[in-house]
Amino acid sequence: MSNKISGQSPLSTFKEYTTQKRWVSIALLITSVVVFGGLTTFGGLSLFSSHGMFAQVLNTIGHGGAWAAFIGGGIAATLGTIISIVLLINKGRSPLHRAIENKAAIDQLLQGNDINQADHNGNRPLHYSVLNGHALYELLNEKDIEINAKNNSGHTPLGVAVRTGKKEAVEKLLAQPEVDIDIPTIMWAIGNGSDEIVVLLLTSEKCNGPWQQCLFEAVEKGKEDYVAAILEKYDDPNHQDLQDAFVLAAYCRGTLKILNMLLKKGVNVNAKSSQFWGQTALHQAANFNNIDLVCKLLKISSIDVNVEDDYGKSPLQLSMEWPWLNVAVQIIESNKVSRKNLDIARGQADRTARGEWGTDCGSVIIAINKCTTT
DSSP states (O other), X not given: OOOTTTSOOHHHHHHHHHHHHHHHHHHHHHHHHHHHHHHHHHHHXXXXXXXXXXXXXXXXXXXXXXXXXXXXXXXXXXXXXXXXXXXXXXXXXXXXXHTTTOHHHHHHHTSSSOTTOOOTTOOOHHHHHTTOHHHHHHHHTOTTOOTTOOOTTSOOHHHHHHHTTOHHHHHHHHTSTTOOOOHHHHHHHXXXXXXXXXXHHHTSTTOOOOHHHHHHHHHHTTOHHHHHHHXXXXXXXXXXXXXXXXXXXXXXXXXXHHHHHHHHHTOOTTOOOTTTTTOOHHHHHHHTTOHHHHHHHHTSTTOOTTOOOTTSOOHHHHHHHTTOHHHHHHHHTTTOOOHHHHHHHHHHHHHHHHSSSOOOOHHHHHHHHXXXXX
């Protein structure tokens, strides 16, 4: 494959260009250092101005020369700093690293070069290639490519693709038999990634969780698509993860759709959470005045309104501690409250009415008096 303009190969052209650019950068850096050193010397002389030395310098070069030295030295120092940064950024990168955007150069440089060479940040050419479709395709065809290599930040090429939102790169990498989906990548994606990419990861056969963390994160963020994909990984509807997720959804005021998905999966509506002091979803809904969820849960025939948490409190007791009167009335009017809990609620209402705020709990007392529960 030849270069149509110069007759040189793309590899020779690329190497010649990078070599020339390197020498130009070094020459500019040396120049800036020399000038900046002169400025430093000039500034040092000013310290001795009280002894007449600075005046002698001014007499020699003149005031105009002095200002020119200051301005020129400042510009040179700035330029030198910029060049140094550029050189530092490029340090440790092979021609293959820098050729990722050049299709012809990639084809040439793949011959006889280390395709897994890391730069000073630990990035391999494959890390850079996720930004370039052709480069990624070419590198994935190499049998010795280290597809799960991590850079100094612990990111694999797949992790880079996920964090930069490169859906096509994610698809290509997931299609490789040896690729791994590491925990930091999947957790970062659920918390920050695009929905399409997250679903690709969660539905991949290569994704091995951690399902509890993934599920809880998805529920907390109200991501229905994520929850649906993760639920496919669970066979037992009584798994503690699912029970905890159901109560967590109530705590986070999660969408009713997520709660419905968990109920459809077969989660027990009265399941107690291992994360929330043995409370149920109804405990959480009552405690946080989520009247819509309270009403939905009360319509489920198997709901237990008298279930107690680890502190011996029922949902009705929690609602009266605030008090959330509308929630309390809904629970009482379900006609499922035990006589014991009705008596406790009556006592709470009396104490609340006599308390500092003097809250009128008449609606609760009326509901209790009408209740037919024995």
